Amino acid sequence: MKNFISKLFKTIGIFILRYGLGLVIIWLGFLKFKNSEADYTHQLISGGYLSWVLQYLTPYALNQIIAYVQIVIGLLIMLKPISRSLSFWGGLAAAIMLLFSISLLFTSHVVWQTGYGFPELSKIGQTILKDVVLFGAAAWCIGDSM
Template identity: 25%
Template sequence: MKNLITLLANMQPQWINFTRFAIFTVMVWIGGLKAFQYEADGIVPFVANSPLMSFFYSKDAPEYKAYKNPEGKTVQKHIDWHKENGTYIFSYGLGTVIVIIGLLTLLGIWSAKIGLIGGLLTFGMSLVTLSFLITTPEVYVPNLGGDFPTPQYGFPYLSGAGRLVLKDIIMMGAGLVVASESAKTIKARQGKL
């Protein structure tokens, strides 16, 4: 056990770089998927209900509910609605921003200043994502009726979308860890000047 504790303590810089790589992987994968129709359709409830982002769409919430495409299926009428709404253009832009944040975070391995920016942007993006827990009705289990004596819907019962959003608190913490490590490196270099 003592050897494991020593190993983990001595490898902290490598674990922080692993965290940068983990952020990069998630951001590039998720950001890259924003170029695909099913992913662009999937973020509509979050964006449409967000006071920070709803202006990117031309249609108001909750009109999108009538135009949902289940994953793996497309209905041309729904695709046309999403094109008119600006769903795909917004998703392409958002995906590009997410990929750039991932790259900036990864570059923190070699550049503390770039890594600081990437870590802070990761934190900020996660903060916006977590705001969906307040603004998006779809993050909680809806009342579908049923015979169970205790209602299990609404807050705090997270839906699949809600569980996915809540995980961003880990990304928020990781962003702060890599940003603080970059800040520490910058401060140490300034002290040597």
């Protein structure tokens, strides 16, 4: 019985890691089409090392690009039953995207509560913190798709 329960939860966990990651990335991609998300992205990027991007793209154009990229990445991750190779590239792209996001925790001035310092994250910082776990799921997807 213990073996059965162990295998059941591993199977559920593996399923949720892959398809949950794909769903979350696609969902967040669709949210990027909202103007409020563009304002959030502008606030986040303007305070970090990626601020140079805003010299070439408006926050709204940048968000549109990010939205389409995220939707494609999520779909690629979910294609493992059809193509391990496409799923591998989706996982790799997700890992790279999430590393950029995680790096903003350490380089953007808007992720910490003003006047409180570490460990008080702002609302923006709290939304980025989830990317640490999503990165772990993306790394697992890469390994599982090889």
